[in-house]
Amino acid sequence: MIEPLVTAWKQERVARSATEDPGSCDLREVVNALLYQNRTDCQWRLLPHDLPTWSAVFYYFSLWREDGLDQRIQEILRCQVRERSRRLEDPSLVITDTQSVRVAAGVPKKTTGLDANKKTPGRKRGLAVDVLGLITVVILAASAHDNEAGITLLDQAAERCGMRLKKVLVDQGFKDAVIIHGAVKDITVEVVRRNPDDKGKGFVPQPKRWVVEQVNGTLMLHRRLARDYDHRPDNAASRVYWASTAGMLRRLTTPTPTWRDDVELAA
16 A cells, blocks of 8 residues: 555656666565554564665665655555545544653653653653544653744644644643634634533543544554654654554454444345
8 A cells, every 4th residue: 555655756766866876675675664663662673574674774764754754654644544434534622642751771762851740751752633533743851841833833733734734633731822822723622621510530631632542542452652762853743743653554454343234234
């Protein structure tokens, strides 16, 4: 499903530099290696020997991140998933949230911080999702305020979704700065507050906002995302896009039975 995009990227790369060696590495196996590492969290040098060498995989991972191919693949698959669910390509409603993730030893201190609210050292991962999954992601130091992540996510979501984006749901961690920034872009930002009656009941899913929590939980199935190992924040963001790509590829290639199929089988 993503072969045409990867092939077009390779041809464009060669056309830009006639002297560049196009390489003989099987790009399908490179993608397999990235998805394998995302899922299992193995080190670069411990990739299985039946996959391309770790240096080749890292080389293409870096190139695709620099050229934005990982985001283009994820974006096109997201549109296909929405069309399969009989929705328009671009959503009118987006939900945003942030998650603080601990970092591994060796990650540069200048890219990390301490989330004073959650008492978590590391990085802050901000997500913007529609009702079916991921739209965009931003990686910041955990010490950054949710407003900083929210404003960046608003800009990125508006760029990806265009004029159809009319409403964004956020939690109480986002303050007036995000609401004002949304108003400037003609986007209504609504703060979803907890029901006072739910106090003391633990985690209670909020209407519509529960989708972003589900996406966070799904991403955690990819062990590479359970802790931030990447020295560069943009590498960490690319990991999220590849994890989202893996999930949407399964959706698009696995038949989803419906009640109509059950009726036809019974008949």
